[in-house]
Amino acid sequence: MSSTHTHSKKSQSLTKNQRIVLDLLQNSGEPLKAYFILDSLKKEGLNSPLQVYRALDKLVELGKIHKIESINSFIICNNSNCASNTAFTICERCGKVKEIKNKYLTDGVSDLVKDNKLEITRYNLEFYVLCKSCKIN
Amino acid sequence: MSSTHTHSKKSQSLTKNQRIVLDLLQNSGEPLKAYFILDSLKKEGLNSPLQVYRALDKLVELGKIHKIESINSFIICNNSNCASNTAFTICERCGKVKEIKNKYLTDGVSDLVKDNKLEITRYNLEFYVLCKSCKIN
DNA sequence: CCTCTAAGTGTTATATTATTACATACGTGA
């Protein structure tokens, strides 16, 4: 354990603010709003919106979370860092959001994109649905 | 032509506020922000944000315009009222937005959706691209 | 013609979401 700093670990380590925001999103699993995150993390030392937005921006950039544009919310990425390509279903009745893991859908979109000669850097797909439990009731 | 009022003609006529907002979006062709619309239409008698948002909401509902969620902007629908199914490309460099008219893409998405047993009521697809002129320069 | 109703209007105030600006700290590599 003598020479512990062979090369920088910085790149894979998050700062404190980034960490606590990521943890909250991870534990929640649901989309959360910036100001809700702020309120939730007051006790951890977060005091201003900017601290939250900066952490969120960084986490989005790292592909660890996604922003769901139509509801101004942020959610943990459950596709092991899909690097800003997002596809979600949002229930119109109960608001529940799910990240679409279905490879066929996302691959299909990629194919469509290729076929149509679109040079995409990233995309954001939001499908409004009626979720199973809402469909039943 | 004696009984001219067989059924209401109301449905196809817009109110004054809806009309002037739609006209502005039509003439512009670009995505516009709500408060820009407000400023632009002060002289036409629009005084408050709510007047703009109400008109925008109605026009979105009618499928005459779309909201582009990731830039909080509204744009005329050039697919003859696609009823809230939207697909756009947004240039990451210059910000130019285009509604995707390509039937293959939108049909393809519909197919994917069917194949994946998603019961979609509507969708919002935002593809970030590098547009032709930006690619050259 | 009269009245009921749904939809729209106008206005004030306020809520929600996000950024600017600026001074400071901290770690890494030269």
Next chain:
DNA sequence: TCACGTATGTAATAATATAACACTTAGAGG
């Protein structure tokens, strides 16, 4: 040790959107 990139903390403010309430209008239908 210094410079640089990145993050931090804080206050102020900008940008986006909605709530609440009183009032008007247009068309349906008697």
